[in-house]
Amino acid sequence: MTITQDPERRASSAPATTRQRRATRIAEAAGGGWGLVLLKIVLLGLILALAVFAALVLIRTDQWVVAAIVIAVALLAVWVYLGRGRLPAKYLMPGLVFLFVFQIFAALYTGYVAFTNYGTGHNADKDSAVNALMLSAQERVPDSPSYDLTIVDQLGELSFLVTDPDGDVLLGGEERPLDEVSGAEMDGGKAVGLAGYTTLTFGDIVAQQERIAEMSVPLSDDPNDGMLRTPDGSSAYVYTSKLVYDEAAGTMTDTSSGVVYSDIGTGAFTAEDGTELRPGWQINVGFDNFTRAFAEQSIRGPFLQVLVWTFAFAILSVLTTFALGLFLAIVFNDPRMKSKKYYRVLMILPYAFPGFLSALVWAGMMNQEFGFLNVVVFGGADIPWLTNEWLAKASIILVNLWLGFPYMFLICTGALQSIPEDVQEAARVDGASAWQVFRAIKLPLLLVAVAPLLISSFAFNFNNFSLIYMLTGGGPRDITAGVNVGATDILITMVYKVAFVGSTSDYGLASAFSIIIFILVATISVIAFRRTKALEDLN
Amino acid sequence: MKVTKRSILAFGAIAATSALALAGCASSTPSGDDASGDKAEFSGQITVWVDADRADVVKDAAKEFTDDTGVKVSLVQKEFGEIRDQFVQQAPTGKGPDVIVGAHDWLGVLVDNGVVAPVELGDRSGEFQQIALDAFSYDGQLYGVPYAIENIGLMRNTDLVAEAPADFADMVAKGKAAGTEYAFLVGLDPEQADPYHLYPFQTSFGAPVFGQNSDGSYNAEDLQIGNDGGKAFAAWLGEQGAAGILNTNITGDLAKENFLAGKSPFFLTGPWNAPAAVDAGLNIAIDPIPSAGGEDAQPFAGVQGFFLSAESKNKLAANEFLLNYVGSEKVQTALYEVGGRAPALTSAFEAAVESDPITAGFGEVGANAVPMPSIPEMGAVWQFWGVTETALINNKGGDPAALWEKMSADIQGAISK
Numbered sequence: 023m024t025i026t027q028d029p030e031r032r033a034s035s036a037p038a039t040t041r042q043r044r045a046t047r048i049a050e051a052a053g054g055g056w057g058l059v060l061l062k063i064v065l066l067g068l069i070l071a072l073a074v075f076a077a078l079v080l081i082r083t084d085q086w087v088v089a090a091i092v093i094a095v096a097l098l099a100v101w102v103y104l105g106r107g108r109l110p111a112k113y114l115m116p117g118l119v120f121l122f123v124f125q126i127f128a129a130l131y132t133g134y135v136a137f138t139n140y141g142t143g144h145n146a147d148k149d150s151a152v153n154a155l156m157l158s159a160q161e162r163v164p165d166s167p168s169y170d171l172t173i174v175d176q177l178g179e180l181s182f183l184v185t186d187p188d189g190d191v192l193l194g195g196e197e198r199p200l201d202e203v204s205g206a207e208m209d210g211g212k213a214v215g216l217a218g219y220t221t222l223t224f225g226d227i228v229a230q231q232e233r234i235a236e237m238s239v240p241l242s243d244d245p246n247d248g249m250l251r252t253p254d255g256s257s258a259y260v261y262t263s264k265l266v267y268d269e270a271a272g273t274m275t276d277t278s279s280g281v282v283y284s285d286i287g288t289g290a291f292t293a294e295d296g297t298e299l300r301p302g303w304q305i306n307v308g309f310d311n312f313t314r315a316f317a318e319q320s321i322r323g324p325f326l327q328v329l330v331w332t333f334a335f336a337i338l339s340v341l342t343t344f345a346l347g348l349f350l351a352i353v354f355n356d357p358r359m360k361s362k363k364y365y366r367v368l369m370i371l372p373y374a375f376p377g378f379l380s381a382l383v384w385a386g387m388m389n390q391e392f393g394f395l396n397v398v399v400f401g402g403a404d405i406p407w408l409t410n411e412w413l414a415k416a417s418i419i420l421v422n423l424w425l426g427f428p429y430m431f432l433i434c435t436g437a438l439q440s441i442p443e444d445v446q447e448a449a450r451v452d453g454a455s456a457w458q459v460f461r462a463i464k465l466p467l468l469l470v471a472v473a474p475l476l477i478s479s480f481a482f483n484f485n486n487f488s489l490i491y492m493l494t495g496g497g498p499r500d501i502t503a504g505v506n507v508g509a510t511d512i513l514i515t516m517v518y519k520v521a522f523v524g525s526t527s528d529y530g531l532a533s534a535f536s537i538i539i540f541i542l543v544a545t546i547s548v549i550a551f552r553r554t555k556a557l558e559d560l561n
Numbered sequence: 562m563k564v565t566k567r568s569i570l571a572f573g574a575i576a577a578t579s580a581l582a583l584a585g586c587a588s589s590t591p592s593g594d595d596a597s598g599d600k601a602e603f604s605g606q607i608t609v610w611v612d613a614d615r616a617d618v619v620k621d622a623a624k625e626f627t628d629d630t631g632v633k634v635s636l637v638q639k640e641f642g643e644i645r646d647q648f649v650q651q652a653p654t655g656k657g658p659d660v661i662v663g664a665h666d667w668l669g670v671l672v673d674n675g676v677v678a679p680v681e682l683g684d685r686s687g688e689f690q691q692i693a694l695d696a697f698s699y700d701g702q703l704y705g706v707p708y709a710i711e712n713i714g715l716m717r718n719t720d721l722v723a724e725a726p727a728d729f730a731d732m733v734a735k736g737k738a739a740g741t742e743y744a745f746l747v748g749l750d751p752e753q754a755d756p757y758h759l760y761p762f763q764t765s766f767g768a769p770v771f772g773q774n775s776d777g778s779y780n781a782e783d784l785q786i787g788n789d790g791g792k793a794f795a796a797w798l799g800e801q802g803a804a805g806i807l808n809t810n811i812t813g814d815l816a817k818e819n820f821l822a823g824k825s826p827f828f829l830t831g832p833w834n835a836p837a838a839v840d841a842g843l844n845i846a847i848d849p850i851p852s853a854g855g856e857d858a859q860p861f862a863g864v865q866g867f868f869l870s871a872e873s874k875n876k877l878a879a880n881e882f883l884l885n886y887v888g889s890e891k892v893q894t895a896l897y898e899v900g901g902r903a904p905a906l907t908s909a910f911e912a913a914v915e916s917d918p919i920t921a922g923f924g925e926v927g928a929n930a931v932p933m934p935s936i937p938e939m940g941a942v943w944q945f946w947g948v949t950e951t952a953l954i955n956n957k958g959g960d961p962a963a964l965w966e967k968m969s970a971d972i973q974g975a976i977s978k
Contacts, residue, residue, distance in 0.1 A: 083654070083656055142649075142670055142673050142674060142937070143673040143674060145649060145650075145652075145653055145674040145675065145676070146652075146653030146674075146675070147653070150653050150675060150871075150872065151675055153675070153871065153872075154675025154676070154678075154871045155675065157678045157679060157871050158672065158675075158678075158679060158700070158702055160679065161701065161702065162681060168683050168684055224630055224631075225630075225631055227877060228605045228630070228631075228632055228875070228877060228878050229605065231605070231874075231875055231876060231877035231878060232874050232875075232876075234877060235876040235877055252877075253680065253681045253683075253876070253877070253880045253884075254877055254880045254881045254884060254885075255877045255881070257683055259681055259683065300672070300673045300675070301672075301673055301674050301675030386812075386814075389751065389810055389812070389815075390751065390810050391808070391810035391811075392810060392811070392815055408751060408752070409751050409752065494752065495752055495753070497752035497753075497948070498752060499752075499948045501945075501948050501949055501952050501958055501964065501967070501968070502958065502967065504945075504967070504970075504971045504974070506944045506945070508752075519944075523940045523941065523944065523975075524937070524939060524940010524941060524942075524943055524944065525666075525667070525669065525670050525937065525939070525940050526670065526673075526937050526940055527646075
């Protein structure tokens with residue numbers, strides 16, 4: 023077994039001495055024995071197996087690009103972990119893969135969707151739209167009889183053998199209008215077979231169902247009489263089509279009104295007066311969604327008010343939770359405090375409950391008439407916690423304080439314990455008061471560690487959709503304003519209301535808004551991170 | 562990477578492990594018992610999305626279907642609320658299901674996205690309740706097979722009030738005479754009130770949301786909500802709010818809790834709360850919803866059923882399953898037994914009415930119901946409807962008629978945008 027040498031080792035021009043070789047051997051032995059190698063092989067094998075399995079599934083659904091990426095990443099993993107050296111890659115690989123899958127890919131996809139008209143009514147490609155339109159356009163002729171149907175086959179050519187309500191037996195096929203036949207094999211008034219033709223069983227029908235579902239047999243030479251089609255293979259009905267699709271010209275024509283709908287690049291068949299047939303299909307719309315985001319009346323009106331509240335909410339949430347968390351951390355850091363352990367467990371509890379649930383529970387507790395707060399805490403007061411504009415804002419901050427202080431308490435506890443005692447001792451010897459020690463020594467040192475977390479907390483709260491949605495739903499609303507935006511709506515909840523009105527969804531617009539919000543938050547975070555660099559000079 | 566013996570060995574080992582793992586992943590082929598000759602030969606497969614509540618019944622129907630036709634049915638269990646959007650996203654890939662369970666008010670979205678195909682009931686269309694067929698129709702086409710109708714009714718605690726009320730005023734009088742804490746309960750929301758539960762009172766003033774075309778479908782061009790009846794309803798909401806009969810602080814949960822505790826003789830609710838009332842030992846009856854404005858109080862009907870995918874490659878088999886299995890009396894009755902909602906198939910409905918007075922009560926109210934509009938324009942209505950009702954009940958925001966008119970104008974503006 024040869025030993026491949028470290029690149030660095032090879033780079034050094036000096037030949038390896040016996041001692042160095044022995045050192046390498048010892049180092050190798052220290053790096054875990056065969057058990058570890060075996061574990062590595064099993065794990066890598068599993069990863070490869072998973073990748074092959076995923077690739078097979080993807081190839082079956084014609085996702086070639088994704089399949090290639092999966093295989094490439096798996097091979098890269100094998101290459102990284104099998105070789106020696108490449109230590110940084112070994113540590114970074116899992117993180118990078120997850121970063122790509124969960125962050126970068128999602129961001130890129132959002133970016134892509136922002137430039138399309140993807141949403142209700144523009145859900146798939148043109149072929150699907152044509153298919154769906156043609157399906158819906160098939161209308162059964164009112165009061166037309168239903169025909170008993172037997173599907174028969176002659177040398178691979180399928181025909182409909184139908185018995186009309188009068189008992190006449192007819193035969194027809196694709197492009198071959200129905201014609202009366204005689205000598206059919208009858209079973210209880212229904213023709214079930216014909217000499218020279220094979221009758222299909224239900225199993226045969228299911229096996230060829232795509233073809234049979236597409237079949238339409240003209241009733242007579244005049245196409246306006248309608249076509250026989252079958253939904254189930256055992257009965258046939260007379261249909262006429264509301265729409266005619268001309269593939270060459272790419273137009274849909276309404277047979278009753280004669281209106282021609284054509285593809286004019288709007289992602290749907292459009293008539294001259296601008297009416298569109300639904301469904302349409304997905305197209306690229308360039309920067310349309312972004313211009314709409316700024317031109318949308320229901321956004322523009324309340325935009326400034328919502329933006330101000332979003333900042334106020336995010337900043338106040340960070341400040342209040344940090345203040346309370348820090349205060350409690352300092353209190354519990356005091357050596358004179360008894361049974362700290364139990365208190366700390368209690369403190370973590372709000373953090374352990376899912377925020378969704380807590381917000382709903384709080385919404386119940388803040389009910390104006392029957393809520394716990396008014397009935398028990400305030401002795402039957404009638405305080406409109408969630409239905410008055412300013413109180414609702416205060417309630418949101420309050421609930422977020424309850425949800426968020428344990429996190430701040432945790433990180434402050436950690437940061438406080440890492441501040442060396444001797445600095446504080448020295449300050450006290452110099453005669454500084456407790457407050458001075460806190461202001462001039464503890465807080466700056468603490469901020470070095472905590473500032474980045476405060477920024478991330480700000481970014482999180484800036485988009486804290488679930489709290490707002492669950493607690494107030496953005497309300498209370500000013501009903502005279504005529505827009506669907508309430509006093510506690512933050513940017514993200516307002517966007518949600520605009521892009522997903524009622525039951526329609528506009529993913530394109532929503533993605534464009536996401537990008538705009540991302541730019542806002544990213545800018546603020548970058549500036550803030552730059553500022554916190556100044557803190558680090560303290561050390 | 563230098564290829565060395567060691568790395569070749571390692572790679573070989575990895576490949577072997579992979580092969581083993583893959584062999585484990587590979588699904589074993591189903592070993593059908595071909596000994597019984599009467600079974601049809603296996604051919605094809607359809608995929609059906611159901612939710613947990615209906616999975617068992619559909620599983621039985623699917624088994625029967627497979628035994629009869631040889632077509633396999635693969636059931637995928639989903640959260641009911643997620644089915645619509647996942648179906649809309651997955652259908653275009655061609656890998657979506659052939660059949661989904663769903664609610665009729667999804668239709669607007671499903672048709673606009675071109676993911677559902679029309680279904681032809683043929684001569685069976687007479688066997689279903691008309692309202693269920695109306696609800697499942699869109700632009701004159703029937704999409705799917707309905708299986709259940711649900712609507713709200715007036716639940717009465719017969720120990721507190723012996724007779725059904727004649728109208729709203731009579732109900733309030735009876736409720737007050739019963740001497741309980743509340744004369745009448747309905748679950749509302751402090752922010753959004755509840756247009757769905759208040760709708761029968763609104764229609765009793767002759768103010769439906771949209772006018773209807775001759776075929777029973779809704780006409781989005783004809784917004785009726787702001788008519789004179791609507792304004793009268795707005796004024797009435799203010800009166801009831803001031804009198805404390807309607808209270809936006811009594812949420813659905815609170816209303817249910819109070820009714821179960823015997824604190825009110827009347828509770829406006831749907832069949833979903835009936836089992837809890839029976840379990841709590843209450844003697845209940847379901848009455849027609851009392852009229853507040855003199856005309857018929859028509860609640861919304863929600864109809865549930867099964868849709869057929871437009872992208873399905875197994876339309877014939879799926880149709881057969883929908884029509885002759887899901888649409889059969891046996892399955893409709895079984896679905897009613899697990900869900901408690903009135904069946905859409907008339908024969909199953911009649912059997913259910915015979916056996917259960919509560920279903921009969923809701924069914925009787927439902928005879929008067931109107932399908933909840935499934936047109937996309939309805940989204941614009943919900944936006945403004947509830948908050949306006951809240952303001953009216955709490956007598957905020959000034960003149961009721963003006964508020965109602967403003968709401969109607971806002972809705973019109975949102976629709977024509």
